[in-house]
Amino acid sequence: MDFNKIKELDAKNYLTVFNRLNVCFVRGEGNKLYDSTGKEYVDFMGGVAVNCLGYNHPGLVAAISGQAARLIHISNIFYNEPQAVLCEKLVENTIFDRVMLVNSGAEANEAAIKLARKYFFNKGEKRSTILCAENSFHGRTLATVTATGQSKYSAPYAPLPGGFKHAPYNDFEALKAAMTDDVGALMLECIQGESGVVPAVYDYLVNAYALCKSRGALMILDEVQTGTGRTGKMFCFEHFGIQPDIVTLAKGLGAGFPIGAVLARGEAAAAFKPGDHGSTFGGNPLACAAANVVMDELLNTDLLTRIERNGRYLNARLSKLKKHNFVADVRGTGLLQALALSDKLKNAEVAGKMLHRGFVINACGNNTLRFAPPYTITKDEIDALADSLADLFANTNI
Numbered sequence: 001m002d003f004n005k006i007k008e009l010d011a012k013n014y015l016t017v018f019n020r021l022n023v024c025f026v027r028g029e030g031n032k033l034y035d036s037t038g039k040e041y042v043d044f045m046g047g048v049a050v051n052c053l054g055y056n057h058p059g060l061v062a063a064i065s066g067q068a069a070r071l072i073h074i075s076n077i078f079y080n081e082p083q084a085v086l087c088e089k090l091v092e093n094t095i096f097d098r099v100m101l102v103n104s105g106a107e108a109n110e111a112a113i114k115l116a117r118k119y120f121f122n123k124g125e126k127r128s129t130i131l132c133a134e135n136s137f138h139g140r141t142l143a144t145v146t147a148t149g150q151s152k153y154s155a156p157y158a159p160l161p162g163g164f165k166h167a168p169y170n171d172f173e174a175l176k177a178a179m180t181d182d183v184g185a186l187m188l189e190c191i192q193g194e195s196g197v198v199p200a201v202y203d204y205l206v207n208a209y210a211l212c213k214s215r216g217a218l219m220i221l222d223e224v225q226t227g228t229g230r231t232g233k234m235f236c237f238e239h240f241g242i243q244p245d246i247v248t249l250a251k252g253l254g255a256g257f258p259i260g261a262v263l264a265r266g267e268a269a270a271a272f273k274p275g276d277h278g279s280t281f282g283g284n285p286l287a288c289a290a291a292n293v294v295m296d297e298l299l300n301t302d303l304l305t306r307i308e309r310n311g312r313y314l315n316a317r318l319s320k321l322k323k324h325n326f327v328a329d330v331r332g333t334g335l336l337q338a339l340a341l342s343d344k345l346k347n348a349e350v351a352g353k354m355l356h357r358g359f360v361i362n363a364c365g366n367n368t369l370r371f372a373p374p375y376t377i378t379k380d381e382i383d384a385l386a387d388s389l390a391d392l393f394a395n396t397n398i
């Protein structure tokens, strides 16, 4: 179909929730994408930290097509082998005791919030409040926009669910003051992704963990963006030596196939009883077949080491751009990196120019450019990106 026709249909039919860029991708191969004119792009966005194995990955394609031919969906009132195998991998190779599978990050966070509340309900304790961070992002459902510490995402949807409050991120004293007796769980991102790839300060997260322990509150970490290897470890919290009670995963878990997960340990893992929560599609055989490939790549190859090494290289190459007065910061861990710009230069303008040059990068919150490429990105591709950005910035007169 002609691209103009696609745009016309989209403008006519789709709810007006997206400002789309003027490109229609039709296929991908490795770390490259191809648009409807045949133009090639190197992908440093990865479908926003999702397409972690790149495009047309032979193992992923074989697993999905093989499973599609056998059994796509079956109700969760029956057993299914790919699900049992995936959950065994998620439990045996992590600190967690149990898993529940859903379809997205927001749903994983909903499940985490419900699990924390059920834990205190079972104990007969009135501790339903979920303490979250300002500038966080946890999803688009009513509960998760309320947990999200950015009122632009929640204000139009009032009345919002009760039982959420917020404290400034990376401010331990403020967190301590907000940890009142009604707080049952603290919910944080180890790196605030959507609001500009802002990492938790080491002491803040470690002290927050100790505070949860001393107050008997659960710690929920939203690793929807940072989990399944993105930062060079299976979970980002491993960089901090802490052990949260509940963690959520989604984006990278299915390498593009929709799947989310909530993982819990200890008493929190026993809080749900049959009927307390559920999902029609969550953990269906097709989604689990995809996630099994991702887990195998992470567990049985040197992928985590490569993420760590190439992440450091990407950070080093981007850091050279700090010589420009409009580059405010370069930060991130593993293959989740960001370049923050000063007010003088708009991130969307840079992302647009880079798209024209054949590089897909993401303009995210607080005038930041986010880099979340497939884990398979190569040093040569990083060099090509950095050289092109350097050339663009050298020719930017402000």
Ligand SMILES: Cc1ncc(COP(=O)(O)O)c(C=O)c1O
Pocket: 103, 104, 105, 106, 107, 109, 137, 138, 139, 140, 189, 193, 194, 222, 223, 224, 225, 250, 251
């Ligand atoms: C940290 C975090 N949590 C939750 C979500 C929501 O995930 P989804 O869009 O799959 O519902 C996102 C999405 O960007 C995210 O970055």
